Amino acid sequence: MSLQFKLSVFFSLLLVVSFALFSLAALGMPLNIRARIDRELQSIASEALRQARATSRTDINAVKVPERLRSLEYANTFFVVVTPNLHTVTSSANISPDQVLDKDGFADPPTINTLDLGNESLRVLTVPVEVDLGTTVRTIGYLQVGQLMADVRDNVRLTTVILLLSLAALASTIFITIFLMPNILQPLNNMSALAVQLTSADDLSRRLPDDNQPGEIGQLTRAFNHLLERLENLFRTQQRFLADVSHELRTPLTTIRGNLDLMRYMGQDDPELLGIIGDELERMTRLVNNLLALARADVGGVMIQHERVELDTIFLDVYRQAQGLGRPVALELAEVDQVCVLGDSDRLKQVVLNLVDNALNYTPEGGRVTMSLTHEMGEARLTVVDTGIGIAPEDLPHIFDRFYRADKARTRRAGGSGLGLSIVQSIVAAHRGRVEVQSQVGQGSTFTVILPALHSQAIQPSQVTATVA
Ligand code: ADP
Numbered sequence: 001m002s003l004q005f006k007l008s009v010f011f012s013l014l015l016v017v018s019f020a021l022f023s024l025a026a027l028g029m030p031l032n033i034r035a036r037i038d039r040e041l042q043s044i045a046s047e048a049l050r051q052a053r054a055t056s057r058t059d060i061n062a063v064k065v066p067e068r069l070r071s072l073e074y075a076n077t078f079f080v081v082v083t084p085n086l087h088t089v090t091s092s093a094n095i096s097p098d099q100v101l102d103k104d105g106f107a108d109p110p111t112i113n114t115l116d117l118g119n120e121s122l123r124v125l126t127v128p129v130e131v132d133l134g135t136t137v138r139t140i141g142y143l144q145v146g147q148l149m150a151d152v153r154d155n156v157r158l159t160t161v162i163l164l165l166s167l168a169a170l171a172s173t174i175f176i177t178i179f180l181m182p183n184i185l186q187p188l189n190n191m192s193a194l195a196v197q198l199t200s201a202d203d204l205s206r207r208l209p210d211d212n213q214p215g216e217i218g219q220l221t222r223a224f225n226h227l228l229e230r231l232e233n234l235f236r237t238q239q240r241f242l243a244d245v246s247h248e249l250r251t252p253l254t255t256i257r258g259n260l261d262l263m264r265y266m267g268q269d270d271p272e273l274l275g276i277i278g279d280e281l282e283r284m285t286r287l288v289n290n291l292l293a294l295a296r297a298d299v300g301g302v303m304i305q306h307e308r309v310e311l312d313t314i315f316l317d318v319y320r321q322a323q324g325l326g327r328p329v330a331l332e333l334a335e336v337d338q339v340c341v342l343g344d345s346d347r348l349k350q351v352v353l354n355l356v357d358n359a360l361n362y363t364p365e366g367g368r369v370t371m372s373l374t375h376e377m378g379e380a381r382l383t384v385v386d387t388g389i390g391i392a393p394e395d396l397p398h399i400f401d402r403f404y405r406a407d408k409a410r411t412r413r414a415g416g417s418g419l420g421l422s423i424v425q426s427i428v429a430a431h432r433g434r435v436e437v438q439s440q441v442g443q444g445s446t447f448t449v450i451l452p453a454l455h456s457q458a459i460q461p462s463q464v465t466a467t468v469a
Contacts, residue, residue, distance in 0.1 A: 004185045019170045026159040031424040033155060034123065038112060041125040044069070044079065048143060049129065059142035062340050065092050078122075081129070083141050092141045094163050101146040102126055109142060114149070191224055204232035215363040244403035248287055248417060252280035284419075285341045290419040294402065297426040308454060309345045311380050312338050315373045318352040327363040329386075331356075334372035336338040339380040340454040343431045354420040355384040355447050363388030363444070375453055391439040399437070402423045424449070433440045 047066050056062040064083045068074060069092050080091040086106065088098050105111045105126030115122040123145035126314075128139045190208055197202065207225045210220065259273040284342055315336060323331055341348070359369040367387040374381045391399060395406040403418040421435075428435050431451050441444035 002294065003188070004181050007185075008181050010176050011177045015170050015173055015177075019166055022166060023163055026163055028154050029159060036150065037123050037147050037149060038125070040077075041112070041123065041147060044077070044145045045125055045127050045143055047110050048079070048081075048145075049127070052129070059141065060089050060129055062338055063089065063129055063143060065090055076150070078144075078146040080144045081141060082144070084139055086142075089141060101144040105144060106142055115146075119274070122146045123149050143211070184217075187221055191221070194224075198228075204228055204235055241402055244418075245291065248403065249284065252284045252287075255280045287417045287419070290417060290423060292337070293423055294419065294426065297423075297430070304344060307345065309341050309343055309348055310338070311348065311382065311451070312336050312373055313339050314345055314349045315352060315371065315382065318349060318356055320352070322356045322360065327360045327365045329360055330368045331360070332368060332370045334370050334383075336373050336374040339373065339375040340432065341380050341451045342454050343451075344427075347427045348431070351449060352384075353380065354424050355382075355449070358420060359384050359386035359388065359445070359447070361385065367444075378453050380451045380453045380454065383446060385444065385446045387444040390441040390443050390445055392441050393436075396437065396439060400435070 013300065044066055047068075048063055051066070052063040055428045060081065060083055065079045068076055069079055075094065078092055080095065080099070080101055081089040082100060083089060083406075086100060088100070089187055091097060091099070100106075101122065101123035102111075103113055105113055105124055110125070110127045112123070112125045115124060124144055126142055126144050130142045131140055133139045148199045160279050166330075187208070194208055197206065207228060208221050209344060210218075210221050210225060254275050259277050261288055263270055316333075319331065319333055340386050356369065356371065363369055363386045369387075370382045370383075372381075374383075391406050398404045399406065400421045401418075402422045425435055428449055428451065433449060433451035436448045436450065437445065
């Protein structure tokens with residue numbers, strides 16, 4: 001059973017039940033008013049008889065018009081007392097003498113009848129005035145009290161009009177519910193149809209039509225489209241990643257196989273070819289290690305150590321190590337503040353190493369690389385500045401992407417795999433830090449890693465929950 005059908009039935013039923021309750025209440029109103037008039041007539045008759053009995057029990061002339069009927073409030077209430085021969089004994093001032101209210105009422109009193117007076121109705125109560133003679137009861141006359149039922153008539157008319165209008169409103173609401181509901185729910189139908197298409201066609205490029213509708217359905221449509229966009233991006237990244245990995249592994253494998261074939265053909269080992277094979281194997285090992293590190297970071301990997309790390313010590317270690325490489329680039333230390341962070345010293349060392357390695361790789365002979373570490377406003381700022389080739393503005397947003405190389409031929413020759421900065425970013429993120437980069441082509445680049453510095457009271461080791469490979 002579709003949601004649309006369920007909602008239509010639910011709302012229609014709700015309307016029908018509300019209408020039924022309203023009709024009952026509206027129809028009950030005239031009955032209530034009539035009951036109230038009847039009670040009033042009874043009360044007036046009882047009052048008149050009670051007063052008469054106080055004067056004389058046997059004289060019909062003792063029955064008088066009750067005092068309260070003289071007030072304006074009772075202008076539409078009539079009172080008459082007659083003898084058994086129907087001669088008027090007394091009557092209220094608002095009817096002519098000798099006029100009885102309900103001729104048929106004397107047939108079998110007490111009675112209460114409604115008389116139709118054309119435009120109005122009159123409710124009349126007839127009661128006998130009786131004398132108890134011990135063995136028999138003698139009727140010495142009759143008393144009639146009547147009241148106009150103008151209210152009842154008006155009410156019935158008004159109620160009928162209201163009920164007819166409500167019935168029309170009910171019918172049109174049910175009609176609108178049944179015919180408009182499909183339009184309201186159309187976006188949901190589109191959504192489910194698209195979801196089915198996506199699973200069967202594997203095409204994540206489709207989107208729901210979004211006409212900027214306000215409200216929940218509009219929000220759901222946008223959220224659904226956003227989700228599809230993210231899925232599509234993830235899917236594309238995964239496909240590109242696989243293609244890149246295969247490509248990166250095929251290149252050294254082809255070189256190794258080519259050199260082995262050459263040596264087999266020559267029938268002897270060649271130190272130069274063996275050296276090339278060794279280099280390629282090293283490159284492949286580095287690549288596989290990097291991939292493993294990233295894969296672990298992606299799935300949550302190994303928990304990083306929650307230890308107090310003296311960043312300045314690591315920093316100086318890397319500086320010394322890089323100096324030993326004997327590159328034709330000047331490596332300088334600007335300032336080194338003592339600063340501690342909470343995390344994993346091996347991973348943090350890898351961050352500094354990757355940045356310094358890049359700076360040395362992408363700075364031509366005679367250039368300069370300057371390293372500095374400062375402690376500013378609760379943050380450790382680790383900066384590596386080079387006077388190298390720089391990065392073009394169009395490449396800057398992508399340099400942290402896996403396998404991205406700004407200058408493909410050059411960086412491959414330099415042994416880069418395009419994974420170094422991705423690893424830097426994932427480690428820094430796991431330490432709740434960020435990496436910033438500024439660069440100008442031909443002028444050089446500045447990479448800054450910002451990490452929360454450790455204050456002995458502020459951060460407790462147990463608070464760090466990030467994980468990285
Ligand atoms: P790679 O192993 O190729 O160096 P990275 O992820 O470390 O991979 O860097 C990605 C790309 O960013 C590099 O290929 C290079 O084009 C660019 N890059 C990184 N660091 C620098 C730098 N200091 N100067 C110029 N370009 C850089």
